[in-house]
Amino acid sequence: MTRKNRADRRLDLIAAAHRAIIRHGTDGVHLNHVAEEAGLTSGAVLYHYPQLGDLLVDAHHAGMERFYEQRLKRIAGMRDPVEKLVVTIRSGLPHGPDDPDVRLLNELGGAAPRNRMYALLLTTLYDRQVSLYQSILETGAALGTFTLADDSLVIARNLVALEDAYGYRITARHPVIGPEEAAELILAYARTATNNPLKTSH
Numbered sequence: 001m002t003r004k005n006r007a008d009r010r011l012d013l014i015a016a017a018h019r020a021i022i023r024h025g026t027d028g029v030h031l032n033h034v035a036e037e038a039g040l041t042s043g044a045v046l047y048h049y050p051q052l053g054d055l056l057v058d059a060h061h062a063g064m065e066r067f068y069e070q071r072l073k074r075i076a077g078m079r080d081p082v083e084k085l086v087v088t089i090r091s092g093l094p095h096g097p098d099d100p101d102v103r104l105l106n107e108l109g110g111a112a113p114r115n116r117m118y119a120l121l122l123t124t125l126y127d128r129q130v131s132l133y134q135s136i137l138e139t140g141a142a143l144g145t146f147t148l149a150d151d152s153l154v155i156a157r158n159l160v161a162l163e164d165a166y167g168y169r170i171t172a173r174h175p176v177i178g179p180e181e182a183a184e185l186i187l188a189y190a191r192t193a194t195n196n197p198l199k200t201s202h
Helices: 003-024 031-038 042-048 052-067 069-075 081-090 100-114 116-143 152-171 179-194
Strands: none
Touching: 003 031, 003 042, 003 052, 003 100, 031 042, 031 052, 052 069, 052 100, 052 116, 069 081, 069 116, 081 116, 081 179, 100 116, 100 152, 116 152, 152 179
16 A cells, blocks of 8 residues: 555545534544444454554544635735635634534533543644734734724634634534624624724625
8 A cells, every 4th residue: 555545545434424414423432433434343443553542533634624624725815814814713603503513613612621631632623723812913004904902812812712612503403593694793803802893895
């Protein structure tokens, strides 16, 4: 087996573990569940991941990439801090109640009190999201686009907290809070916090 094929197989297993976690829960998923999702034997899974725990951590980490690495790439070419802030807010919410990446994060959050590694993953993600928002806010303030109503760290932490809270409401199928409604509620706070109407040309 070539190195490339082996790397591809690991990616397939991470995706299979992702699905298995959503179906069975972080605490309830077993090796045979991952093997079933991957269409492999348990032995084949262990060949690539001798420890199931390592595979589950990789699956959780991969699911988190969307909420930091991919958002960072998405705004990398943007110059306008208003556009950056609006896009960052909108891209941090679930696409809908069945969004698999957010459901994975919810599973991780439920298991974090019992697993220090999962707690560390969530804490790291939170801190990186806060730093992303803080960078946008401080850049906007330096350019005179934003007049911050509070310390940038306070505003950034509140924005991430609102993402988490409304994201949960969406996945819990709240009847009047979907992705668009949640984005507008967070933007309402952001407008007050930045003293900017946050209107974009898009």
